[in-house]
Amino acid sequence: MRVVVFASGRGTNFAALSDAQRAGKSRIELCALLSDKADARALHVARDAGVAAIALDPKKYTSRAAFDRALFDAAAEFRPELIVLAGFMRVIDPDVVAAWRGRIINIHPSLLPKYPGLHTHQRALDAGDAMHGASVHFVTPELDGGPAISQVAIGVKANDDARTLASRLLLREHRLLAATVDLIARKRIALTDNGVTFDGNLLHHPLRLADDDRLQEI
C-alpha cells in the first residue's frame, strides 16, 4: 500500500513506519513525507530513509484552503492509497479532507473522545486520570473527531509530569501506528457509511494494542 505521511515535527512516528517497512513487518511503501515546516526534523528522518521529503510554506498561500489544496495536490502526485498524519499540527480545510474520506488517518495523543486538540498529557494529569493513551482515527472535517480505529492505554504514575507521560506514551504510539497502518494495508480495516469495519464487521469499540503489540477487539 502506497503511503504518504504529513508531519510538522520530530518524525518519530514516521521513523516507526519506516522501521516496520524495512523490517518487512508491514505491507507499506512509504512514498513521501510532506511538511508545513521547512525546519521539521521529520524531513531529515525521511531523507535518511531514502524517502522523498518536501516542505510547503503556508505563508506563501493566500488562504488555509489554498495551502491545503496545494499540499494534497503534492501528495497526490505520489499516488498514495493512504495519507497518515503523524504529528501534523494543522487543522485541514473541511472540503479538502472530505475528498480523502476513508483514505486519511491521524494519530492523536489521547484516548479520544477525551482531549481533542492540544496539551493532552497535561489535561489528563489535571483531570487526575488513572489511564492515558493514544488513538488512531480516520480524519473527518471535525477536529480529532473522526471514527476511531485503534487505541493504546498506559497507566499514569504518581510522579508523572507531562514530559514523562508523553515520552512513555510515544513508544506505545509508534507500535500503535505501525500495527494500525499494517491492518489497513492488509485491507482488514475500512471506513464505511456505518462506521469502521474490522474484517468486514462493524467495530463498536476501537481495537486495543495489547502488550505483544497486536491489535485486539475488546
Ligand code: GAR
Ligand atoms: C505524537 O505524539 C502525535 O501523537 C502528536 O504529535 C506527536 C508527533 O511526534 N500528534 C498530535 O498532537 C496531533 N494532534 P513525532 O513527530 O515524533 O512523530
